[in-house]
Amino acid sequence: MGKTKDSGVEERPKWDNKVQYLLTCIGSTAGLGNVWRFPYLCQTYGGGAFLIPYLIALVFEGLPLLYLELAIGQRLRMGSISVWTSISPLLGGVGIASMLVSVLVGIYYNTILAWVLWYFFHSFQNPLPWSQCPLNDNLTGYNVECVKSTPSNYFWYRETLNITPDIETSGSLHWWLVICLASAWFVVYVCFIKGIASIGKAVYVTATFPFLVLTVLMIRGLTLPGGTDGLVYLFTPDWEILKNPQVWLDAFTQIFFSLSLAFGGLIAFSSYNPERNNCERDAILVGVINSATSIYASISIFSILGFKATTAFNSCVKENILALTNHFEFSDQNITADHYDHWVEYLNRTSPGELASVDLRHCDLQTFLDQSASGTGLAFIVFTEAVVEMPGSHIWAILFFVMLFTLGLSSMFGAIEGILRPIKDLKLMPKWMPNELLTAVICSIAFLTAFIFTMGSGNYWVEVFSSYAGSVPLLIIAFFEIIGVIYGRGMKTFSEDIYFMTGKRPNIFWKACWMVISPVMLLVVLVAYVGIQAQTHPSYHAWNPAYELFPKTEMKPYPDWVFAIIVLLCVLPVISIPLVALYQLVRSRIKRSSALVDLNPYCNDSFEVEPQEQKNQRA
């Protein structure tokens, strides 16, 4: 009894102040998807009209789930595995599933950050390497692959990824990507070294810097020619689109994935809070800020894209003017862009035959605005092309890539915390191992595993992981989370928890959402999502220079072994839910035969005065 427990029991870490906690949660939820997925969805699904299903999804699905996770973490003050085990041993698998998903996502997500770093390093080069084509081998012309596509495409697919024509050809390990990946993991490690003490300081920068850059980009974008055109195009509502169920599905999945739910990271972060903390306000704040970030980012991105479309349109018209001037031998600059249409009309009237022989491109601003992209294509191809056209392109490139890096880094914090906290809670590591060493080990293992993504086929694998490991399992886990808390722990007990923490019980809106609306919505989304995925054999876009329609990407179906891996990625994390439940049931039945062990945690063993045998004897 007299032993000092200095090394055995550690202090549970806690936040220095509320701001750190909020910034960490906001940073964890605001990630790359806010910048490159939401604007694309907004544009594809009728601009301003998309905001309606999006906001409905936020209010009825996003906020309740977020509130639930923050509340349960704060009340039970444990990481994801222990939280679910303490609600009910049958639910232990939910925590394990969260941890496995965090592992899978953490591995591939940092590869994207490695690519961002690569572009960041190259933004210091003068001229920007993606602005011009390199010469071919015998210096007689430009590289063929580059000429057929564009310099940005070439730089992304050839010089960065050195991509193979399909996923089956692995290619070799690319050293330049390996060292960028190493730097990404080193940065993650330096932020995570002291747990939330160091993250708490890091998020002052990583969570706030993106907003600063987005503001600057927005101002710059709106002052460039064509910036406002891009905005008008983005937000012009097309109300017809609301009749399409795909829109609603995408809105709901976007909200869900955008809020980083079911990773276990948010549960861990809120478990470091003081016991009495208004998590309702926190949840609403974080959820609303996340959606506001998405909308804000889409304004910035689309003003720049509007500028890009206008520039492309202007150069298209200039090309046509040059062709006309050269063919008809007019004086240089006689035809200006303003009078271009008049001139064409005039020439059509006077010499239509000649006009027909000139090879004129059809220039339409709408076509250029319609060229949308999402994901890595938006950041590394479309946006880099836009940046080249802007005056002072180096600064904008540097700012943009640092913003992407900080956005992704703060999301990585959530994923890594979802891995580390359960390991520490379960005390899986030996006592002598300090936290710094454990973090280093986890980072190193993840780094080595991510080598797959640095090979020639790496980009295809990242797409596999992001489409399948980071989607369906999360929906399933979230569904079990909400069922587990509301029906496993009980709505009454949970209300008491919230009363204990915030001083007031949840109102009818939250209760209705938790008990009925959100689980039903989750189930519908899950079924619809899986249904749509299952309808077609999964295929991917391959960059194949030998393809006859090059530079268009070739749609190839995934080979069978890749398909098996996809199924594995979907099933592996969630298989622990039924397995653990089964294991606990079997174990409890075995134990029940020997002693009274109830699975119900409400039953406190210390008050079992009479074992069953004594009771029988008495009777």
Added chain:
Amino acid sequence: MLGQIFVLLCLSSAWAQQLCMPEASDGYKVRLSINTALGDQAYVWNENEMFLFRATLAFAMRSYSGGQDYNVSNIVVCAETPRVSFWFVVTAPLNSSRLIDRSDVEEAVRKSRNRINSAFLLTDRSLEFIGIPPILTAPVTPDTPQWLIVFGVVMGAVGAGIVVLLVTSVVEKKRKKNKKSGDEDIEEEPREKTEGNGFARDGVYNMSFSDDDPVTQM
């Protein structure tokens, strides 16, 4: 006598003009885009500018041929348009009825392209010789790729940060250990400093008391 010379000159220039025509096999078409290139600073294309062009081209031929006496009169120009574009052919210095080969002209122009461009304050794109592709300049590649330098700087900073943080945490732990080993007190430290009521971490949360009202019912 003078009259005969005059007629001869006229004939020879007429003859030269016949050598030069659009689509001539040994001629090149030249196209200038002065307004596009120079904007407000553009000069007007007139006879003097044409003279300069012929003189620079003669210079180019002289440089290429190693000193042969090319003169302005050896550069024959025709088919001028308002664009500004025209055709030219080069006649041999000694025999004005013989045209210099297309390939020789091309080589001469390529060799002195830079000088020709700068005489007119233009570039390869605004002073075009149709059929003579501009010389592609390979981009300058320094010995160490620039991105590796930036990478080195960033990694150095991050590595230094890691070392500093690890060292400070090791130092802190040693300091704590020294303090504890000198501490004789055997006090039961609270398990969880953040828990107000000593909530035991490795037990099952005891729910049997949470339903209690703060005030027990009578």
